[in-house]
Amino acid sequence: MGEPTAFRCVSCGETFDPWAVEYTCPSCGPLKGTLEVLYDYRALARRLTPKTFAETQQHSLWRYEELLPVGREHAVNLRAGYTPLYACRTLAIELGLRGLWIKDDSLNPTASYKDRATAITTGAARKLGRAACSCASTGNAATSLAGFCASAGMPCFIFVPGTAPRPKLAQLKAFGAVVFAVDGTYDQAFDLCAEASTKFDWFNRSAAVNPMNVEGKKTGALELWEQLRGELPDYVVVSVGDGSVIAGLCKGFQELVEIELADRMPAVFGVQAEGAPAVAHAFTRHTQGQPIVPAEEPAQTLADSISVGHPRDVVKAVRYVADTGGGFVTVSDAEIAESGQELARRVGVFAEPAAAASYAGLLRLLDAGDVPPDARVAVFITGSGLKDPESMLHGLPAPTKIPPELEALEEHLDL
Amino acid sequence: MGEPTAFRCVSCGETFDPWAVEYTCPSCGPLKGTLEVLYDYRALARRLTPKTFAETQQHSLWRYEELLPVGREHAVNLRAGYTPLYACRTLAIELGLRGLWIKDDSLNPTASYKDRATAITTGAARKLGRAACSCASTGNAATSLAGFCASAGMPCFIFVPGTAPRPKLAQLKAFGAVVFAVDGTYDQAFDLCAEASTKFDWFNRSAAVNPMNVEGKKTGALELWEQLRGELPDYVVVSVGDGSVIAGLCKGFQELVEIELADRMPAVFGVQAEGAPAVAHAFTRHTQGQPIVPAEEPAQTLADSISVGHPRDVVKAVRYVADTGGGFVTVSDAEIAESGQELARRVGVFAEPAAAASYAGLLRLLDAGDVPPDARVAVFITGSGLKDPESMLHGLPAPTKIPPELEALEEHLDL
Numbered sequence: 052m053g054e055p056t057a058f059r060c061v062s063c064g065e066t067f068d069p070w071a072v073e074y075t076c077p078s079c080g081p082l083k084g085t086l087e088v089l090y091d092y093r094a095l096a097r098r099l100t101p102k103t104f105a106e107t108q109q110h111s112l113w114r115y116e117e118l119l120p121v122g123r124e125h126a127v128n129l130r131a132g133y134t135p136l137y138a139c140r141t142l143a144i145e146l147g148l149r150g151l152w153i154k155d156d157s158l159n160p161t162a163s164y165k166d167r168a169t170a171i172t173t174g175a176a177r178k179l180g181r182a183a184c185s186c187a188s189t190g191n192a193a194t195s196l197a198g199f200c201a202s203a204g205m206p207c208f209i210f211v212p213g214t215a216p217r218p219k220l221a222q223l224k225a226f227g228a229v230v231f232a233v234d235g236t237y238d239q240a241f242d243l244c245a246e247a248s249t250k251f252d253w254f255n256r257s258a259a260v261n262p263m264n265v266e267g268k269k270t271g272a273l274e275l276w277e278q279l280r281g282e283l284p285d286y287v288v289v290s291v292g293d294g295s296v297i298a299g300l301c302k303g304f305q306e307l308v309e310i311e312l313a314d315r316m317p318a319v320f321g322v323q324a325e326g327a328p329a330v331a332h333a334f335t336r337h338t339q340g341q342p343i344v345p346a347e348e349p350a351q352t353l354a355d356s357i358s359v360g361h362p363r364d365v366v367k368a369v370r371y372v373a374d375t376g377g378g379f380v381t382v383s384d385a386e387i388a389e390s391g392q393e394l395a396r397r398v399g400v401f402a403e404p405a406a407a408a409s410y411a412g413l414l415r416l417l418d419a420g421d422v423p424p425d426a427r428v429a430v431f432i433t434g435s436g437l438k439d440p441e442s443m444l445h446g447l448p449a450p451t452k453i454p455p456e457l458e459a460l461e462e463h464l465d466l
Numbered sequence: 467m468g469e470p471t472a473f474r475c476v477s478c479g480e481t482f483d484p485w486a487v488e489y490t491c492p493s494c495g496p497l498k499g500t501l502e503v504l505y506d507y508r509a510l511a512r513r514l515t516p517k518t519f520a521e522t523q524q525h526s527l528w529r530y531e532e533l534l535p536v537g538r539e540h541a542v543n544l545r546a547g548y549t550p551l552y553a554c555r556t557l558a559i560e561l562g563l564r565g566l567w568i569k570d571d572s573l574n575p576t577a578s579y580k581d582r583a584t585a586i587t588t589g590a591a592r593k594l595g596r597a598a599c600s601c602a603s604t605g606n607a608a609t610s611l612a613g614f615c616a617s618a619g620m621p622c623f624i625f626v627p628g629t630a631p632r633p634k635l636a637q638l639k640a641f642g643a644v645v646f647a648v649d650g651t652y653d654q655a656f657d658l659c660a661e662a663s664t665k666f667d668w669f670n671r672s673a674a675v676n677p678m679n680v681e682g683k684k685t686g687a688l689e690l691w692e693q694l695r696g697e698l699p700d701y702v703v704v705s706v707g708d709g710s711v712i713a714g715l716c717k718g719f720q721e722l723v724e725i726e727l728a729d730r731m732p733a734v735f736g737v738q739a740e741g742a743p744a745v746a747h748a749f750t751r752h753t754q755g756q757p758i759v760p761a762e763e764p765a766q767t768l769a770d771s772i773s774v775g776h777p778r779d780v781v782k783a784v785r786y787v788a789d790t791g792g793g794f795v796t797v798s799d800a801e802i803a804e805s806g807q808e809l810a811r812r813v814g815v816f817a818e819p820a821a822a823a824s825y826a827g828l829l830r831l832l833d834a835g836d837v838p839p840d841a842r843v844a845v846f847i848t849g850s851g852l853k854d855p856e857s858m859l860h861g862l863p864a865p866t867k868i869p870p871e872l873e874a875l876e877e878h879l880d881l
Contacts, residue, residue: 110525110548128552129814130573133525135545141619158545158573160814162852202814204556211865220865221855225810230865231875239870246872251879396642399544399575399617437577437852440636450626450635450645455654457661460646464666 053095055120058086058262061367069120070179074245074260081245082344085367086262087302088120092309099310101281104273112167112270118306120266121174127203129160131170132270136278136429142397146417150284150427154275155400157435161198161222163191163356163403164271164296164433169256171267173199176254183208185253187237187244190220191356191434196256197226208253210240238361258293259363268299269306275429276307283307283317284427288416290408291321291330291379292357294368296433301371317429319377320421321368322412324352324384330362331379334369343369353384353442356405356434378421382411390414391436391443401436404443409433468510470535473501473677476782484535485594489660489675496660497759500782501677502717503535507724514725516696519688527582527685533721535681536589542618544575546585547685551693551844557812561832565699565842569690570815572850576613576637578606578771578818579686579711579848584671586682588614591669598623600668602652602659605635606771606849611671612641623668625655653776673708674778683714684721690844691722698722698732699842703831705823706736706745706794707772709783711848716786732844734792735836736783737827739767739799745777746794749784758784768799768857771820771849793836797826805829806851806858816851819858824848 055069060076062083067076069088076084095117104114112132113123134156143151159166173196176184183206186196193209200207207228211220212235223230233240241257248255255261276283283304291297300319307313323331327350333343343366350360362368372378382390384404391407394400402410409430416422436443453459470484475491477498482491484503491499514532522529527547528538549571558566574581588611591599598621601611608624615622622643626635627650638645648655656672663670670676691698698719706712715734722728738746742765748758758781765775777783787793797805799819806822809815817825824845831837851858868874 111550127814128554130550130552130570135526135575137543137545137617139543155545155575158575160550160570160573161816162577162850198810198814198816200814201811202552204812221859222810222816222851224862224865225807225816225851225858226814227807227811229879231878232865232867233870234867235870243870243872243875247875250872392640392642395613395637395640396616397619399542399613399615399641401576401613401637401640435577435852436637436640437850443640444636447639450639450647452647452649455648455650455658457658457665460658460662463646 053090053118053120055088056091057089059089061085061087061370074255081260082363083366085259085364088262088266090118092306096310099312101312104277112170112267115270115273118273119171120263121171121178125174125177127170127173127199129199129202131159131166132274134158134274136275137398139398147424148428149425152284152429153398153400154271154429154431156271156431156433157402157406161195162435162438163195164268164431165192165195167270168264168267168295169195169199172254172256172261172263173203173205175263176205177203179254181252181254182206183253184256185244185248186256187241188257191438192256192258194222197223197228200228201226208247210244212237212240258295264295265299265302265367268296269303271431272300272303272307276313281312283313284429285317286422286426286428287317287319287431288322288409288413288428289431290357290405290433291323291368292359292405293362294330294364297321298364298367298371301375304375316375319372319375320412320416321372321379322408323379323381324354324357324387324408325381326350326352326384327358327360328381329360330365330368331381333365334372334379337369337373354387354404354408355439356403357408380412380415382408382415386411388443388445392447395436400432402432403434403436403438406432406434468505468533468535470503471506472504474504475499476502476785489670496675497778498781500674500779503677503681505533507721511725514727516727519692527585527682530685530688533688534586535678536586536593540589540592542585542588542614544614544617546574546581547689549573549689551690552813554813562839563843564840567699567844568813568815569686569844569846571686571846571848572817572821576610577850577853578610579683579846580607580610582685583679583682583710584610584614587669587671587676587678588618590678591620592618594669596667596669597621598668599671600659600663601671602656603672606853607671607673609637612638612643615643616641623662625659627652627655673710679710680714680717680782683711684718686846687715687718687722691728696727698728699844700732701837701841701843702732702734703737703824703828703843704846705772705820705848706738706783707774707820708777709745709779712736713779713782713786716790719790731790734787734790735827735831736787736794737823738794738796739769739772739802739823740796741765741767741799742773742775743796744775745780745783746796748780749787749794752784752788769802769819769823770854771818772823795827795830797823797830801826803858803860807862810851815847817847818849818851818853821848
C-alpha cells in the first residue's frame with residue numbers, strides 16, 4: 052500500500068501525522084478544515100509504472116493499493132470499482148465530439164459511486180480496529196455503508212432525514228443497519244451522527260469529514276486513465292452534491308500527474324441542479340475572490356442524491372476543480388429527466404436522476420461553448436436508475452395494450 | 467470465436483447445419499425441440515489452456531469467445547458477465563460447509579443474469595444482419611434486451627403480461643423499447659411474439675426457443691471455474707423459472723469437461739418456488755421414467771422472475787441437471803423473503819426474491835442432507851433486489867424516529 056506521509060488541512064495547510072487526526076482540522080472546524088491525505092509522490096513516481104496496477108491482478112479498486120492509505124488485507128469482501136467504460140461513438144459524432152465515454156459506476160455493489168469511498172472507509176475502520184461505522188446521508192452513502200458493514204459483519208448506524216426514496220431505504224433496512232430517521236434537517240442528522248460517533252467510537256463515514264472517502268473516490272480517475280490506456284480525456288463531467296465525488300476525481304487526476312503517469316489533468320466540470328446550486332455558486336464566488344464558505348442555499352430538485360443545501364466538501368470541490376481549469380454548470384429538473392431518458396435510450400445505461408444530471412450538464416457545456424466541439428469527454432454515471440425509477444419515467448409512453456392477436460399488433464405497428 | 471459444428475435437437479437428436487435452423491427443431495416443435503449448439507470439442511481441447519481466457523484481456527463474457535457461437539466483433543457495447551464471486555467464510559462455517567461462494571450476477575448492465583444471454587443473442591442478431599429484436603418475458607429478459615438494443619441502436623419489440631413489477635417496466639420504457647402489454651396469459655404473449663417475429667423478421671430472444679440464450683448463460687459456469695482457479699465446487703445452486711439459466715450453467719460445466727479443463731461437473735441443483743414448481747415436478751417425473759413435457763402448472767409466488775407456469779426450457783433443464791447428478795428443490799415464499807434478508811444482512815448482496823430463492827434452496831438441501839456438510843457450494847444470484855424492493859422488506863423494522871438530540875438517540879441505543 053501507499054503509506055500516507057501526512058494528513059493536511061485543505062484550508063490552513065497545517066499537516067498532521069497520518070491518523071493522528073481522523074476527521075477534520077481542529078483549528079478550521081468540520082466544514083473548512085477537511086483533510087487531504089498526502090503521499091511521497093516522488094518515491095511513488097520512481098516506483099510506479101503504467102503496468103503496476105494490472106500486475107496486482109486485482110479486479111477492483113484495490114488494484115490501486117499503491118496509492119491508497121489502507122492495504123487490501125483490510126478490504127471488505129465486496130467488489131468496489133472496476134466498472135465498465137463505454138465508448139459512445141455514434142453519440143459522440145452527433146454531439147460533434149471527438150470522443151465520448153460513459154463510465155457506468157452504477158455497477159458497484161450497492162449501485163452507486165459511493166461504494167468506492169465506502170470500500171476505503173470500512174477498510175480504514177478495520178485497520179484502526181473500530182467496532183462499528185456510522186453515517187449521515189441522503190441515501191446512497193448510507194446504503195453503501197450498510198452493505199459493506201453487512202459483508203464485514205460490523206454494526207452500522209445510519210442517520211437519515213425523512214425524504215430518501217423508498218428503494219434506498221429498502222436496501223438500508225435489508226442490509227441490517229440500525230436506521231434513525233431524524234426529525235429535522237439533513238444538517239441536524241449530520242451533526243447528531245458526528246456527535247454520537249465521537250461518543251460511541253464509531254468510525255464516521257459522513258461526507259467530507261472523513262478523508263478516507265476522497266481516497267476511495269479518486270479511484271474513478273485512476274480507472275479512467277487505465278481504461279483509456281493512459282490517454283486522459285480533455286474534459287470530465289460529473290454530478291455534484293456534497294462535493295466529495297468531484298473532489299476525489301480531481302485528486303485522482305492530480306496524483307496521476309504527481310507520479311508522472313499523466314502529463315496533464317482533464318478539465319473537470321461539476322453539474323448541479325438549478326434548485327440546489329450551492330457548490331456552483333461557491334465556485335463563482337471563489338473566482339471573484341470571495342470566501343468559499345459558508346455555502347448554504349435552498350435545495351429543491353427531483354435528483355435527490357444531489358439535493359444538498361449545505362454541501363460539506365465544498366472547499367475541496369471548489370479548489371480542486373479550479374486547479375484542473377474546470378468549472379460548474381447547473382441544469383433544470385426537466386433537463387435532468389430528459390437526459391436520463393436519453394442515456395437509457397441511446398447508451399443502454401439506466402441512471403438515477405442525480406447521475407443523469409452529468410449528461411445534462413455536458414449538453415449545457417457544449418451549448419455554452421465551455422466544452423468545444425472536437426473535445427474528448429468522459430461522463431461519470433454515479434448511481435443506478437433502479438434506486439429511483441419513478442423519477443425517470445415522466446412523459447414516457449405507457450405500454451400499448453393489445454389482445455393476443457397478430458392483427459391487433461399490426462394495427463399498432465408503424466413498420 | 468468457436469465455430470459451431472451443428473445445432474442439435476435436444477429431444478430427437480437430429481442435427482442441423484449451424485444457423486440453418488434458427489429457433490427450434492421443425493419435427494419436435496418449440497417446446498420439445500429446443501436446439502443445442504455443438505462445437506468441435508476435441509479440437510478445442512487441443513487448443514485451449516487454462517490461460518486462454520485471461521490472455522484475451524477481455525473483462526466481460528467475451529473472454530470466452532473461443533466457446534461462443536458469435537465473435538466479439540459483433541458484441542454490443544455493454545459489459546455482460548465478469549461479475550464478482552464472494553467467498554463467504556463465516557457463513558460457510560456456520561452452515562457447516564467447507565466453502566460457500568456467492569456469485570453476484572445482479573452486477574450485470576441491466577442488473578440480471580439475463581444480460582449474459584442477451585449479449586450473445588444481440589451479437590447473433592448483428593451477425594445475421596437482423597434489423598430488430600423481440601422478446602416475450604415476465605421482466606428481466608425483456609429489460610435486458612431493451613438495454614442491449616438501446617446500446618446497439620436496434621429497434622426492440624417487447625411483449626409482456628400485465629403483471630411485471632413497476633421498476634422492471636420503468637427500465638423497459640426508459641430504454642426506448644416498443645412495449646406491448648398483451649391482454650392474456652404469458653403463453654399468449656409468448657406465442658404472439660414468436661408469430662410476429664417470424665412475420666417481421668425480428669430476431670426472437672424469448673426463452674428457450676433461441677439457442678443463443680443458453681450459449682450466453684453458460685458463461686456463468688466458465689467464470690466460476692476461472693474465478694476458483696479451476697477448482698469447481700461440489701454443488702451449484704440456482705433459481706429456476708423457464709429453465710434456461712440452469713440449462714446454460716450445466717452446459718458450461720459440461721463443456722469444461724469436454725474440453726478437458728475440468729475433470730468433473732458439480733452437481734447442479736435448481737430451486738423453484740413451491741407455488742410455481744413445474745420444472746421441479748417435471749424432473750421428478752423424468753426420474754420415474756415419465757415424459758418431461760407437457761409441464762404446465764399454476765404459478766403463484768412473490769418471486770415474479772420465477773413465477774412460470776409453463777416453463778419453456780424444461781427439457782434441457784431436466785436432462786442437463788440429471789446429467790450433473792443434481793436435482794431440484796422447492797421453497798416457500800416465506801423462506802424466499804427470509805433468505806433475501808439474510809443474504810443482504812450477512813453477505814451485503816441485495817437480491818430480488820427470485821434470486822434469493824437459490825439461497826433458500828441451499829438451506830433446504832442442507833436440511834434434507836442432499837448437500838452434505840463439508841461440501842463446497844456456489845450459489846448464483848441472478849437479479850438485483852432493486853428490481854423489486856418492496857417484496858424484500860416484509861417484517862423488517864421501520865427506521866427509528868428520533869428528534870435531533872443525543873439524549874434521544876441514547877434512549878434508543880442498546881449498547
